[in-house]
Amino acid sequence: MAKRRVATDTDEERDHDASPTSKRARIDDADHGPVATQSRRARKGKGKAREDSDVSGEEDEEIQQQAETVDDDAFEERFGAELTERMEAKRNKPGYGGVAEYGIIESIEMYQFMCHRSLSFNFGPNINFIIGHNGSGKSAVLSAITVALGGKTNSTGRGSGLKAFIREGQQVAEVTISLKNQGEEAYKPSEYGKSILITRRFTSTGNSTWKIRAKDGRVISSKKEELAAICDHMNIQVDNPMNVLTQDAARQFLSASTPSDKYKFFLRGTQLSQLSTEYEQCLENITNTSKVLSHKREAIPDLRAAFKEATLKFEEASKAREQKRRVDDLKKELAWSHVAVKAAELGKKIEDAGKQERRLPKIQGNLDTAKAKLEAANTKVSQYEEELRNFGDQDELKEQHEALRTELQDVRRDIAECRSNIGTINNDIKGLNVQIEGFEREIAEEKKRLASDTQAKRDEYECKLQSAREAVDKLIEDRKKAAEVIRTLEAESEAIKITGEAKAQELRTLQSQIERCQDMINRCQRAQQDRFSAYGNNIPAVLQRIKTMRWQGDRPLGPLGLHVKCRDPQKWAPLLRNQLGRLLTAFAITDARDHLQLKKVLVDHRNDNTMIIIYEKDLFDYSSGEPAPDLLTVLRALEISDPYVERILINQRGIERMFLGATRKEGEVILARTRAGHAWTADGFDIRRFAEGGGATNPLPFGRRGESFDLLLTEGGASERPKYERELAQAQYAYQPLNNEVTTLKHQFAQKKREIEQANNKHRNLDQALRKAKQDQQNLEEEKQNETPLNIATIEACKAECEEEKAGLTQQFASIEQKRQEYEEKMRQLLKRSSDVKEQIDGFAAQKKIIVDKIAASAEERVKAQHDIRHYEAKLAEEQQKLDKENEAMKTLQEEFEEWTKSAEQYCERVETNREPEDIEKQIKSVQTALQEREKRQGYTVEEMTIEVNRTKQKLEDAKRELSQMISLNKLLKSSVTTRMQKWQEFRRHIALRCKIVFSYNLSQRGYFGSIKFNHQDETLTLHVQTEDQAVSKARDKEIHALSGGEKSFSTICLLLSLWESIGCPLRCLDEFDVFMDAVNRRISMKMMIDTANQSDKKQYVLITPQDMNNITIGPTVRVHRMTDPERNQGILAMS
Incomplete structure (x- = not known):
């Protein structure tokens, strides 16, 4: 069976526990199981006949006893051997009989509880014996376990309330239990850990509280529901009398229990009694439901009659249906007629707004044209006014003309003077030419006369002079070549210089670019941190100041x-x-x-x-x-x-x-x-x-604006930085080759400078040599002259003087002629300027009037354009206002149209109509008048009868449906309960068979033979035991009351152990189980209980006895707790 929640009634509610309505009270007082109940129900009289065929068999059908009385011997023969094998296999299974991982008591502490001031135990995981003399307070341990785990106080047999457990003279008592909480099925291990500490504290005033703590002392909960959940999870049934058998219950069970009591104990201990009571309650509820369904079935004919009557009235009123439908159709048509009218209004308004809107572009175009005209007029006025300012006035023109006339007179005077000087020079040159010709004739005649005397000497001087002249010419040529070399070198040097300066400028540009890129990269980095850097200095501080200040x-x-x-x-x-x-x-x-x-x-x-x-x-x-x-x-x-x-x-x-x-x-x-x-x-x-x-x-x-201006209108420093990094890389890549080229050009320029210096030195040497050669030539000419006759020399000197004077006059003539040409050109310009000024003076008034008229016309155009702008702006605003009003009205109509359309669609589907709403309303009124007259004659309306028919029909159908559903549900519930009762009986048979087998096995430990007789019909449990003496004498088995006290106690212990095998609670508690045993039976019983506990899987036993343990062999799984004599002042219990 599944785990069942234990009773969670508090001790404060014990008075309610005894009430007749308490389920727990019904379980405790139950005298029989489902079989007996069915028998009694079968003996009751049959119910009266039912009218409706749907439920005619409900009350006649009684829950038959599904499992007839089965021959126990046949059942045992069928399943006994199989169950015995399974039990043996389970006992022999490796790991069986191990220590429980959860649900057993690790320790218990009592403070001011019953006769103990302070007492604590540390329990072993398997078997725990608590021994001590009478009055030492042994039984208080079981009471403390029951109280701490939420059991009822009256089940302890030591008091009717919690106040009875408080030590005399004290106000507060407290019990703490530590439950083991390990393994895969531990209860909330993440919260509680490996142990759960449960503390119950109660006072003499009746207050009681729980504290449920984790192993480390943290309080997890203080609710009893949490304790109930823990006990349910660990299958701890503290109120089950078979799990915790108190001293009084143990005495009654061992000595004075009847077969009926033993059977009740069997049912209660295995929780079959609780299931039986719950099934009985289910059957009672099913019966009550059947009665209710019978009453509901009786109401169906009345509902059917009401529906029939309403249907007849509806048929009588159906003649008015067509009129009503016609009214509905007319109302639908009326709704869509209103929508059509509103749509027409909206269409007209849209057309009006469109017309109004089409007016705006034309006005806007006129306005733009007027603005353009205004701008053009302003431009013209400015242009003509500038032209007028540049035109000047007439006085200035006259002054200019007079100044030009004066200047022309001066130029004419200069030209006349130049012409006069040219005539004088020409006359002087003519006279000099005549003189030179005379000197040449005289020299020729003189030379003829002297030719015969000095020819040889003149030839010698002439030869030397010729050599000197050739040397001079050669030096002149060499100097020209040297000068040409210098010019070539200087040109090459200048070219290198220009190229170098250009490259140096490129280098400086690259350097500036590198510095700029590096600077911009730094600015981008700062911009990533401060996005305001491009907008000025300390912009974040400016914005913060702006936020904190008050502004008008x-x-x-x-x-x-x-x-x-x-x-x-x-x-x-x-x-x-x-x-x-x-x-x-x-x-x-x-x-x-x-x-x-x-x-x-x-x-x-x-x-x-x-x-x-x-x-x-x-x-x-x-x-x-x-x-x-x-x-x-x-x-x-x-x-x-x-x-x-x-x-x-x-x-x-x-x-x-x-x-x-x-x-x-x-x-x-x-x-x-x-x-x-x-x-x-x-x-x-x-x-x-x-x-x-x-x-x-x-x-x-x-x-250049400086700062971070280049970061404006960008995505910020993060996006601009790669661009500057690329530019920096390109500039750095081009910088070094260009720097090397500049360095090379510098070296080339320096080399050319050295070559130029060498060429200059050579040119200076040639100059010196040329001057020396010319000096030598001059000396030879002087020597030759000295050798020439005086008369010829004098003539030649006069000739040379005339030639020199002639050359000076020729040069002077060229200079004067150039001046004359310049003066004539200047005179032509002055004449043109004078003519222009004269024309301006002559047409000044007319031209000025033209310009003034242009200005006036442009100003008039400007005024007209300004007027047009004001007109069209006002017109545009006026038309825009009209358009806004039209749009607003159109929007309102649109909203009304959409709302009316939505309402009409919600009311009915679209109806096409061309009629006016007034015509439709008249027709509706006419039809409604005729309909009202018919309703007055009938006394009820069509709507009322339609509602009434639908209501009565729905009510009849609902009643039938609900009745059918409830009958089906009741049948299903009855079938379910029947199935569960069959399962319950199967459980009972198997548990009883298990008890029989285990009981026989336990008796065999003493050499006895016996059996358990279950009479499920009479609800009795009888023990039959054959002792060793009876076996030898072959006497009949004795019933339990015929045995001696020790034999009876031993047999009852065997029964208890066999019942314990049938429950799943990990906890077994038994108080003073051996008080009626002799020494032999006690020794065998103790050994049997220890062996049984050792063979039990994941169970903990707490056994209390006033006897000592001297004759008992204690194994490693047994822990004995010895209580001191009853001094009522003991503390921590000593362990042995």
Whole structure:
């Protein structure tokens, strides 16, 4: 059988235990099992006949006795040998008879309990004998076990309540038991450990508490339910009289029990009595259920009659059903008619809103055109005003013309002077030519005359002069070559210098790039730790100060760049960083009074140049200013997380209409497509085109901003750092070869310098040699001159003087002629300028009037454009307001339409109708009037009869269904109880057979022979014993009352041991079992009990006797606890 929970009644509830309604009381007082109950039930009269065939056999069917009285001898013959073999095999099984791992008592402590002030035991795992003289308090141990494990106090036979167990004169008593808790089936080992300590403390006022602790002393629970769970898990049945046999119960069992008492004891000890009582209660409940079902069956004809009557009335009222259905159909049509009307209203409102919305683009287009005209007019006015400022006035022109006239007179005077000087020089040259020709004739005549005298000497001088001239010419040529070499070397040196300087500049650029990359890598590292580093100095401290301060408006917003990301930072970040940098580091405030306070915070943290913007918290719609979706603007290139930051950038730089292009050409193509606008290009150009024509293209001013500005509009230091690390690696890779090349160029330049120095030295030596050669030539010419006749020399000197004067005049002529040409060119320019100024003077008034008229016309266009802008802005706002009202009305109609449609769908399926709701309502009213007149004639409505028919029908069907279900359930319950009673009887037979076999075996230990006779019908248990003397004399077996006292006690002990074999509780307690035995029977009984305990598997025995153990052989499994004489003051018990 499965483990059953032990009784958990507290001692405080003992008065309730004795009440007739207590199940435990019924078990204790049960006089018979299911067989006797069935017999009595079979003798009762049969119930009256039932009307309904469904339950006609319920009361007539009685639970028949499923197991007829079976011949015990036949049963024993059938199963006895098999059971004996199984018991022998179990005893011989290795490991059988071992120590229990859980559920046995390790120790017990009593404090102020009964006659003991303080007493403790450490029990052995198998057999424990407690011996001592009468009055020593041995029986208190069993009482303490019962009390501590939650048993009832009256089962101890020592008192009717807990107060009786408190030592006289004390107020509190306490009992502590340690239960073993080991092995695989231990109870909550993770919480309790290897032992469970159970302490029960109770007072003289009737209070009682439990403490259930782990082995280390921790209190796990103080609830009795936990104790009951522990006992149930370990199969401890402390209230089972067979498990804990107290002194009084043992005396009664051993000496004065009748066969009926023994049978009751057998049923109670094996818990068959409890099962019997529960089965009897189940049968009683089944019978009561059958009676209730009979009453329910009697109500069915009445329910059927009520249903029939309602059906007849319903049939009488069915004639009005068509009218009612017609009303329902009309109501459905009415519901969808209202929906159709609302749909028409909604459609018209949608059409009106569409018309209104189509007006807006035209007005917006007119507004954009007016704005473009205004911008063009402003440009024209600025252009013409600049033109007017540059035009000057008439007085200035006259002064310019007079100055030009004066300057022209001076130039003409200079030209006339140059011409006069040229004429004079020409006359002088003509006179000198005449003189030179005369001197040449005189020299020729003189030479002819002297030719015959000095020819040889002149030839000698001429030869020397010729050699000197050749030496001079050769040195001149060598000097030219040396100079050419110097120029070549200097050119090569200059080329090397230029190349070296370019390479050095590249090297310095690489060095700067390396330093910049290293610096940016460090900045990226800092940016990973401080994401605010790109926005200025100590930005976290600035933000913290801003949070803690009070502001007139909203808390300042910024830095704005925290809310801005570039969608393609590799392509657009440098351009947008350059153009929007100051805005990205700026802060924004909503109240101008906060400007000074925020500026002070920024200056205190060294952010003097940070921009502060004053903005209005207006989430305006900027979509009308955006171009076509396929054109990239600055706004579309950015991802802005804050809507106010987005609108600040729109207001500050117009990013929603600022185009972006990769190149200048792409930007011009975009503006040509849009015909006007403003674009930035990634290659660094700012392009503008005006609607009226014209435009401008300027390079963007890219420059270094310093600090960590390059980290703006990036994913942060973590994403930028690899880029700079790659640049650093590339720069470092290119640095060393370039450095080597620069070093080589330096060496080459130094070598060229040395070669140039050598060439210069050679050139200087040639100069010295040339000067010496010329000096030698001059000396020879002087010698030759000295040898020439005086007359010829004089003539030649005059000729040379004239030639020299002629050369000076020729040079002077060339200089004057060049000046004359310059003066004439200057005069032509002055004449042109004078003519232009004269024309300006002549047309000044007309031209100025033209410019002024242009300015006036442009200003008029500007005023008209401003007026148009105000008009179209007001018109746009007005039309937008109308559109908003239309949309709001449309939204309301849409919600009403959806709500009406949903309600109509919930009411019925869609009904197509073109009729007006008023026509349908009139028809409904007409049909309802006719229906009410019919209901007045009948006295009830169709709805009422429909409800009544459904109600009576449902009630009849429910009653039939419930009756059928309950009858089936009752049959199943009865069948289940019958099956369980059969099993119960089988259990009883097998347990009885087991008791017989074990009883015979135990008697054989004394040399006796005997048997147990079970009469389950009469509920008696009779012992038949044949002693040794009777066996010799072949006398009949004696009944138990015919035996001597010792024989009777021994036989009863054999019975008790056989019953113990039939229960699963690990605990066996027996008090004063040997008081009626003689020495021989006691010795044999003790040996038999010890052997039985040793052979028992995982059981613990606690046996109490007032006799000594001198004649008993004590093995290693036996532990004897000797109580001292009754002094009532003992402490810890000595162990032997």
